[in-house]
Amino acid sequence: MSLNDYLNWVIIPILGLSVILVFIRFLKGPSLPDRVIALDMLILISIGIIGIYSIQTNQSTFLDISMLFAVIAFLSTAAYSFYLEQRERK
Amino acid sequence: MKDILIIVLSTFGALFILSSSVGLLRKPDVFLRISVTGKASTLGIGLVLVSSALFFNNYSVTTRVIATIIFLFLTISIGGHLLARAAYIIKTPVWKGTKIDDLSGQYDEVTHELYSENHDSSIKPEKSENNI
Numbered sequence: 001m002s003l004n005d006y007l008n009w010v011i012i013p014i015l016g017l018s019v020i021l022v023f024i025r026f027l028k029g030p031s032l033p034d035r036v037i038a039l040d041m042l043i044l045i046s047i048g049i050i051g052i053y054s055i056q057t058n059q060s061t062f063l064d065i066s067m068l069f070a071v072i073a074f075l076s077t078a079a080y081s082f083y084l085e086q087r088e089r090k
Numbered sequence: 091m092k093d094i095l096i097i098v099l100s101t102f103g104a105l106f107i108l109s110s111s112v113g114l115l116r117k118p119d120v121f122l123r124i125s126v127t128g129k130a131s132t133l134g135i136g137l138v139l140v141s142s143a144l145f146f147n148n149y150s151v152t153t154r155v156i157a158t159i160i161f162l163f164l165t166i167s168i169g170g171h172l173l174a175r176a177a178y179i180i181k182t183p184v185w186k187g188t189k190i191d192d193l194s195g196q197y198d199e200v201t202h203e204l205y206s207e208n209h210d211s212s213i214k215p216e217k218s219e220n221n222i
Contacts, residue, residue: 003093007100014104018111025115025123033120033177040169041114041127044162048107048135051142052100060151063142067158070165077169081176085202 007052015049036080043073092144099141106134119185120177128170132163 022045026038047066054062110130117123136159143155178193179202196205 011100011104018108021111021115031182048138051138055145060146074165081172084176
């Protein structure tokens with residue numbers, strides 16, 4: 001079993017299963033902060049998937065996109081929490 | 091040898107990410123979910139990124155990966171703290187099994203300022219009846 005087969009048949013399905021579980025929480029989430037933290041977690045898992053995919057395709061350029069996704073995750077969480085807090089203020 | 095190391099690191103990383111998402115689905119409260127996401131997913135994503143850095147094995151990729159990991163370690167905890175504070179201020183109900191709430195009666199309701207002693211017009215979140 002080569003490295004590519006192992007990544008394709010073991011790691012990617014585990015990450016896909018965790019994406020499905022987080023997305024269930026994103027749909028169910030009773031309050032707005034639940035959805036925000038589920039969105040944050042989705043972007044973080046996609047960073048992991050990008051890392052595995054860059055190994056599979058042997059192209060290191062994808063790791064730049066993972067760094068960009070980390071920035072987007074932090075900025076979206078900070079902006080969402082700021083506006084959640086300001087929404088209550090009259 | 092390098093392949094075995096990559097396999098071990100990526101397996102542990104994926105398992106940590108899976109445990110974090112199971113916790114995100116099954117925990118009964120917003121604050122517990124934020125706590126779960128902040129702890130397990132940083133380690134999992136760090137391990138997956140370290141395995142990809144081991145695969146490419148040159149300086150430019152390794153520095154990019156280390157920068158990403160440091161940025162993630164800093165920002166996941168800060169984002170979790172910001173989101174938990176916002177969730178507390180907009181009065182998200184806490185789990186009924188919560189024993190200690192140190193912030194109860196400390197945040198001012200209008201100005202959202204934190205006081206160290208008990209305050210008159212302060213936020214006291216109610217407890218939810220069932221698991222949400």
